[in-house]
Amino acid sequence: MVFETSRERALIELFGALEGRYGPNYECKYYPCHFEGQDCSLCFCPFYPCFIYDLGYIKKTTKGYVWNCKECNWIHEKDVVEEVLSELSSYSRQQLVEEGWLFFNRIVQKLYYGRELGKFIGNAYSLIGCMEGKECEEIEDIRFLAVRLENFEISDVEEMTRLQEFPEGVILIPLLDGDYLFGFKLENNEVKGIKCRLF
Numbered sequence: 001m002v003f004e005t006s007r008e009r010a011l012i013e014l015f016g017a018l019e020g021r022y023g024p025n026y027e028c029k030y031y032p033c034h035f036e037g038q039d040c041s042l043c044f045c046p047f048y049p050c051f052i053y054d055l056g057y058i059k060k061t062t063k064g065y066v067w068n069c070k071e072c073n074w075i076h077e078k079d080v081v082e083e084v085l086s087e088l089s090s091y092s093r094q095q096l097v098e099e100g101w102l103f104f105n106r107i108v109q110k111l112y113y114g115r116e117l118g119k120f121i122g123n124a125y126s127l128i129g130c131m132e133g134k135e136c137e138e139i140e141d142i143r144f145l146a147v148r149l150e151n152f153e154i155s156d157v158e159e160m161t162r163l164q165e166f167p168e169g170v171i172l173i174p175l176l177d178g179d180y181l182f183g184f185k186l187e188n189n190e191v192k193g194i195k196c197r198l199f
Helices: 006-018 078-088 093-098 101-113
Strands: 057-061 064-068 119-121 124-126 136-139 144-150 153-160 171-173 175-177 180-187 190-197
Touching: 006 078, 006 093, 057 153, 064 153, 078 101, 144 180
Parallel strands: 124 171
Antiparallel strands: 057 064, 119 124, 136 190, 144 153, 144 171, 175 180, 180 190
């Protein structure tokens, strides 16, 4: 079977898992691609690209930007798969097909962090809040990324040094540089740069 996009494959795998076809896939030539005993039900993650740096990072390739989550084991843990399937089973298949990135991202935040940390800043949706709880310090410079998606694929990434009025649909995420995430915080209507250790 040939899939047009990774999104299409993720939905087909999700629907199969919702019908009870899940668990380790010992017949896969890549098994175990993450860890022995992994749950392969959601090989193509329904939340891709999540833009949560605890699970992956933006990578520039010769073909453009991608969200690299090759090292993410979270979606392959049995209890996580059960929680994801329980949550997503409360929606109709039609809704799961028609919903956009924001719908799925809010769900992954709820499952991973226990609540939504992202919020709208004007027309842009900011995931800078996912830096919360990390070891951070204020810095003079503001640095972060503005990302645009088309059909769950990254179409453009721009490094930003200030908040501005962004077009609708832009996603603001931290900038990864070495072991640090760079972003901003809003305090008393003032924007301040922050730098946080990733791990």
